[in-house]
Amino acid sequence: MPLWRISMEQINIYNNVQTPCFVLDVAELKKSIGGFLNALNSNFKHSIVGYSVKTNSTPYCMRKAGDFGAYAEVVSHDEYELAMLCGFPVNRIIYNGPMKSRDTFVEAIKGGAIVNIETKRELKWLKELNRRQHYKVGLRLNINISHISGEDADGDNDNSRFGFSDDTGEFADAVSYISSLPNVSLYGLHIHRTAHSRSVRFYERSVEYACKVIKKYSLDLDYLDVGGGYFGIFPNKPTYQQYSDAFYHVLRENGLEHLCLIVEPGNALVASCYSFVSEVIDHKEVEKDHWFITTDGSRNDVDPFFKKSAYLDEEIYQMESPLVKTQTVSGCTCLEYDRLFTLTDKPLLCVGDRIVFHNVGAYTMCLTPMFIRYIPNIYALENEECKLVREKWTANEYIQKTIIK
Secondary structure, eight states: OOGGGSOHHHHHHHHSSOSSEEEEEHHHHHHHHHHHHHHHHTTOSSEEEEEETTTOOOHHHHHHHHHTTOEEEEEEHHHHHHHHHTTOOGGGEEEEEEEOOHHHHHHHHHHTOEEEEOSHHHHHHGGGSOTTSOEEEEEEBOOOHHHHOGGGOOSGGGSOSSSBOTTTTHHHHHHHHHHTOTTEEEEEEEOOOOOTTOOHHHHHHHHHHHHHHHHHTTOOOSEEEOOOOOOOSOTTSOOHHHHHHHHHHHHHHTTOTTSEEEEOOSHHHHGGGEEEEEEEEEEEEEETTEEEEEESSOHHHHOTTSOOSOOEEEEEOSSOOOEEEEEEEEOSSSOTTOEEEEEEEEEOOOTTOEEEEESOOSSSTTTOOOSSSOOOEEEEEETTEEEEEEOOOOHHHHTTTOOOO
């Protein structure tokens, strides 16, 4: 990415933070959440955007997401407790996944959370509820991509280990069991399933499949939760409005447009909201016209899966330097494969120069291993002020709650 795309104001910000660090653009987060809410509200009387906590569980970011109108979508008892600590009331939490605890499962239902049942043990836990009160729960439907949208099929991972399968009769059994409980009603269906294509077509077919199941069992529901996996605000990709229009079109054709539409975006909301800033700490010419640039960041920070082939990166030079043929920009770890990208015929990066990686808010901080170096600083850019919202970890934080003698 060319240097001219960074404003002088941004250069000043990136030059004055302590590296390595992440920087959250709060205005971008507000824009992203608001954009999806507006798109849904243009079609549906009731809709919910659930912030996917697993995608980025930074407490400050979570709190801001709640301030901007999002619910917290959590997939474990730890995330459930974190969401409440970050200011989400129980009735603004969507509780999914198999890693619920019995106590938080019951507490969430009693408190009015949107709880989508994922496992058979959760069905049994429903007996823990007070028989004198009435409660509502959702149920996750198993979706096999190849069965509903062949064009979006990807092979071995087309089937899913999540939800109850209608093909095998387990969904029918779950519906029957819930119906047998006098104090519990099924009021929602969860159909989260992500295809690599993220196409509008795939979501249309997923919703169509959900409609068939709803009609098959004559379910009287309040909501349909279509989960996450959207492109978001990326150019030349489906927009929030296009996804919303597709949901509404299919539901209206099936007479179900009255349902509350729930989405659970993660990458779409937070990827573009974060940048990662690292500093050059050394350079060496290891072969003729081939330099290795060492930074204080790591590929672990911006690409924990080590799958990216390119990055949205910008270089901030502190002074003029000569053009060199090849520069391999690398991380700070002792691993040879901690290599990020290559620059060709560019000015030589020198000690003190900075590299900014954009679009790194999704599945980075939550997955970065504490290898060699611990959790880095996180800053928030808000109202033209850049403030530290989480201090980096040191050895003192690392050894807390441990026994070393």
